[in-house]
Amino acid sequence: MSPLSTSAPGVRQAAFRFRCIACGTLNDSASQDFRCAHCGDLLEITYPRWKEASPDAAKLKSTWRNRRLSSEPIDQSGVWRFRDLLPALESGQQAITLGEGNTPLYELPQCARITGVPRLFAKHQGLNPTGSFKDAGMTVAATFARLAGFRWVACASTGNTSASMAAYAARGGLRSLVLVPDGKISWSKLSQALDYGAVTCQLRTDFDGCLRLLQQLVLRAPVYQLNSINPFRLEGQKTLALELLEQLDWQPPDHIIVPGGNLGNSSAIGKALGEMHGLGLISRLPKLSVIQAEGANALVRTLREAGGKRLISVQAETRATAVRIGNPASWKKAVNVLEATSGACEQVTEIEIAQAKAEIGAEGIGCEPASAVTLAGLKKLLKQGFVKPEESVILVLTGNLLKDPDFTLGFHRGDLFRGTPDESASARLDPWRRPPIVLDATLDAVIRTLEQAEKS
Ligand code: F0G
Numbered sequence: 466m467s468p469l470s471t472s473a474p475g476v477r478q479a480a481f482r483f484r485c486i487a488c489g490t491l492n493d494s495a496s497q498d499f500r501c502a503h504c505g506d507l508l509e510i511t512y513p514r515w516k517e518a519s520p521d522a523a524k525l526k527s528t529w530r531n532r533r534l535s536s537e538p539i540d541q542s543g544v545w546r547f548r549d550l551l552p553a554l555e556s557g558q559q560a561i562t563l564g565e566g567n568t569p570l571y572e573l574p575q576c577a578r579i580t581g582v583p584r585l586f587a588k589h590q591g592l593n594p595t596g597s598f599k600d601a602g603m604t605v606a607a608t609f610a611r612l613a614g615f616r617w618v619a620c621a622s623t624g625n626t627s628a629s630m631a632a633y634a635a636r637g638g639l640r641s642l643v644l645v646p647d648g649k650i651s652w653s654k655l656s657q658a659l660d661y662g663a664v665t666c667q668l669r670t671d672f673d674g675c676l677r678l679l680q681q682l683v684l685r686a687p688v689y690q691l692n693s694i695n696p697f698r699l700e701g702q703k704t705l706a707l708e709l710l711e712q713l714d715w716q717p718p719d720h721i722i723v724p725g726g727n728l729g730n731s732s733a734i735g736k737a738l739g740e741m742h743g744l745g746l747i748s749r750l751p752k753l754s755v756i757q758a759e760g761a762n763a764l765v766r767t768l769r770e771a772g773g774k775r776l777i778s779v780q781a782e783t784r785a786t787a788v789r790i791g792n793p794a795s796w797k798k799a800v801n802v803l804e805a806t807s808g809a810c811e812q813v814t815e816i817e818i819a820q821a822k823a824e825i826g827a828e829g830i831g832c833e834p835a836s837a838v839t840l841a842g843l844k845k846l847l848k849q850g851f852v853k854p855e856e857s858v859i860l861v862l863t864g865n866l867l868k869d870p871d872f873t874l875g876f877h878r879g880d881l882f883r884g885t886p887d888e889s890a891s892a893r894l895d896p897w898r899r900p901p902i903v904l905d906a907t908l909d910a911v912i913r914t915l916e917q918a919e920k921s
Contacts, residue, residue: 480553483508483696486798497683499694507798509736510552510696515744522745525549529711543567544601544704550740551605551700554612561607561637563594566704570712573860575828576840580847584857586718587825588709591832591865595657598705598730598863599629605701606691607633615689616640619682621675622692623726623787624654625864630691631661642688644668644675650786651833651869671781673792676727693729694794702733703740709859710747717751719856722839722846724863725755725764725810726788728799734861735802751859753808754851755799756842758783758835762812763793764800773800784872784881785818787835787864809851813841816890819876823897826873831866877901 483492485501486509492502499508529547532540539545539557543566554560570588577585590598607630610618619642620630627643627650634641643658647667658665668675676692683690693699710717721738723731734753741747757765761781771777781791793799803810813821821844822837839860846852866873875881877900882891904910 480514481510481512484511486801495696497688497690498680499690499696507694507795508696509798510700512550519744520549525744525746526711526715529707538562538564541567542604543708544604544701547704547707550703550707550737550744552609552697554608559608559612560604561611561633562604563600563632563636565593565600565604566708568592568705568708570709570859571828571830573825573828573830576824579824580840580843581854582843582847582852582856582858583854584718585843585860586858587830587832587860587862588705588712589830589832589862590705591836591862591868593629595625595629595632596865596868597625597629597833598702598861599625600633601704602693602698602701602729602733603629603633603691606695606697607637607639609697610689610691611637611639613689615687617642617686617688618691619679619688620644620691621672621679622650622654623672623789624650625787625868626692627663627665628654628657628661631658631663634663635661640664642666644679646671646675646789649789651871653868653870672727672790673778673781676792676794692794693727693732699729699733699736699795702730703737705730705861706734706737707741707746710741715747717747717749718859719751720754720808720846720852720858721751721861722754722756722843722858723861724785724788724835724838725757725799726761726790726793726835728755728764728793728795730861730863731755732795732798732802735799735806739802739805750806753802753806754842754846755803755808755810756838757810757812758785758788758818758838759812759814761785761788761790763791764796765810765812767796768800768803768810773804783818784815785834785838786869787833788838809846809849811842811845813838813845815882815885815887816894817841817844819872819881819891820894820897822872823876823894825862826866827897830862832862833864833866833868834872836860836862836864 487506542562593600641663643665760783766777778792821840
């Protein structure tokens with residue numbers, strides 16, 4: 466089968482180009498594996514026109530504000546509202562949108578007290594249509610897949626990408642193929658892909674094995690890959706940062722902290738920050754820091770042991786299954802972003818993740834374990850003096866609490882760490898546990914429980 470072009474008629478070509486992040490080669494189209502034809506490295510999207518006539522920052526801000534008042538689906542999307550900084554469409558009708566983005570920025574008063582950082586906020590991407598930040602990237606990438614004439618889209622996933630891809634494919638009249646590691650993703654995420662009609666393959670391997678296979682598949686079959694190697698995904702995910710800065714009235718925070726798995730999201734946020742700074746939308750760059758689970762710490766090791774020059778892959782193991790990734794595709798982009806924004810990279814333990822997740826949950830917000838690495842990481846960065854208590858900090862919560870109910874139930878029942886090396890250390894989590902209480906159905910029993918709870 467001959468590969469289709471990933472660019473399409475109907476797309477205003479000159480408005481954006483693909484650039485190799487390593488050798489800088491520019492191109493108007495990309496091959497299906499989204500790798501540079503010269504050196505094989507990853508591609509990013511650039512906008513040559515910005516050099517000739519830089520968009521006016523004040524005008525952009527007011528355009529984006531005004532679009533909030535429009536009832537057009539493309540304007541109601543918290544992603545396409547920022548389309549001036551995205552690959553252009555001929556018409557708004559071309560976009561496959563579920564009204565993604567528009568996610569809240571919450572204050573975290575209790576976590577602020579716990580950490581001693583009064584200006585602590587969470588940008589909750591788990592409140593996207595399919596419950597994770599992936600939707601912001603998927604609306605853009607699925608749209609361009611359809612414009613390029615593909616019938617099939619595909620991804621390897623730890624669960625959220627597949628849920629999101631399946632939903633956007635369904636909305637856009639595309640077929641979708643999901644490759645997930647058998648038994649290693651949460652049932653909630655798997656059930657989303659099934660309900661949205663994806664052909665779902667549970668492969669007897671890990672995420673990295675699924676991604677390897679997908680990379681081979683796209684060179685053999687006319688399927689369009691929607692992993693974050695696809696640079697259109699990262700363009701959509703950039704809007705997280707645009708929306709965040711708009712919510713902050715364009716006053717940059719001191720720190721943005723994000724979980725790191727395959728490292729697409731940190732790369733996208735970093736790209737957005739660089740572009741906003743370059744276009745004069747913000748006056749200085751926040752520091753963007755990436756936090757990984759200790760058992761899936763490829764970027765941490767790559768920086769510490771190889772100075773960020775070559776990837777050190779790991780055999781990933783963590784209960785935060787969303788980031789159970791040992792061979793992150795976008796590691797080089799993430800290294801560049803950390804350098805450009807002077808951010809840090811840290812790792813946190815399973816116990817620290819579980820505690821942080823419960824602390825966020827106790828704010829009435831809730832997130833999935835992979836998102837909670839941000840709060841756990843903040844505590845470390847504070848201890849190291851990298852974050853100062855008087856600075857402002859944004860935690861990017863990437864997924865919804867309901868994405869992984871098994872983790873939350875295990876935590877509160879007290880069996881999350883049973884039979885693991887962390888079992889005895891997990892006793893320190895007891896103060897956060899709220900196990901369900903089974904009672905006889907009598908008024909007395911409930912009142913006694915209420916009185917006991919009042920005392921504790
Ligand atoms: N948080 C959540 C909830 C995720 O689902 C992921 C990645 C990450 C953080 C890490 O983001 O990969 O851009 O560094 N999930 C992918 C998936 C890999 O297949 O759903 P990243």
